[in-house]
Amino acid sequence: MPDIVILTGAGISAESGIETFRADTGLWAQHKVEDVATPEGFARNPERVVAFYNTRRAGIAAAEPNAAHLALAKLEAENDGSVLIVTQNIDDLHERGGSQNVIHMHGAAGSALCASCDHRWPAPLVMHVTDSCPSCGAAPARPDIVWFGEIPYQMDRIIDAISVADIFVSIGTSGNVYPAAGFVAEAARNGVATLEINLEPSAVGSQFEDAIMGPATQTVPAWVEQILNGG
Template structure:
């Protein structure tokens, strides 16, 4: 006898979940862009103009990621998967905190800071278990390496894959994102009409579009609370009592 299909939780995470692990965000008033203009460190033009500055900026970010640790939200999502739930994570973050927490199905929309890639062949990627990227570090085709991240003005290569994942969701959980970064914010449009969508963020009331249930809590509090309900009931649902407390 065939096993019933497990309900599918799709999670879209943004900078807010990593900020609780101490990773500096871009858009906050004291964020990365306060000291580093986008056009100086996060565009293809910046890399052509001053590659050493760009590489130094991402080396600093890489060190920050290596010192960070998964928080309660990362661990709760990984724990839900270990309990037998089907969990797919689509993250706008370039850190590896979801993986270190134990999540196995993670799609990085904007790349991965702990990898380098070729400047002539985007398929050529190299892990960076330690250290960074220096001028003169080249791929197997002899071309300079760059951070494996999506810069402003570049296409998001995994966006179609992300749309396919969201279109299969039974419940969409959005965590720690302003829903202001395109095209990631448009992923909500690809969810099935009958799939509930929950936004967990301290500013959820201001950020959530119509039809999205708001849980105004930080990721490290709101996500574990939801996961506890789902584990207890053995199913995905929107616990109205919990949400009314947010």
């Protein structure tokens, strides 16, 4: 069976009740990106940023993995080839759904980061700016999130995996955020088969060889069964 790299975005978790970045209502609509998702915003008002991610963490804790998350865990468990999930999401629904080989390229809500020494530790449900680093004792603590203007995590590992995969699949992404939006071009350069699964074509949808449109909770399980049955 094939080696598969899967990029997931907000669309895979939306059906679990976690709002997308571009939703017209909800938490993101109430805040400016530059205030809560940039290093400069954290420097100006760390209390506001920490409070914002405390609210996001609470929302994630209340959500449950959906059928798409569970299907990808089944794929990892039963596929003879490797399955790597690269997620742009900061939630832990892939892991709670059973997936083990997951890269959080934009960080994770469940992790805290020391702004002084880069040490990471499990974030409490409610963080405080005055929380001190368990390694060096410094404050402030910040959410372990890759903000706009920062470099996503594990890029070398991600590119290496895509370049040698048999299939690259993008699920529930907008195709507007780089470098993730460039992964399909990287796959194509290396002769890797490409598939987009989405509610509607993404901004880079024309670059994919194949596409399946529809809700992730319906399309992803069906696609997984097709792969596991040799399709």
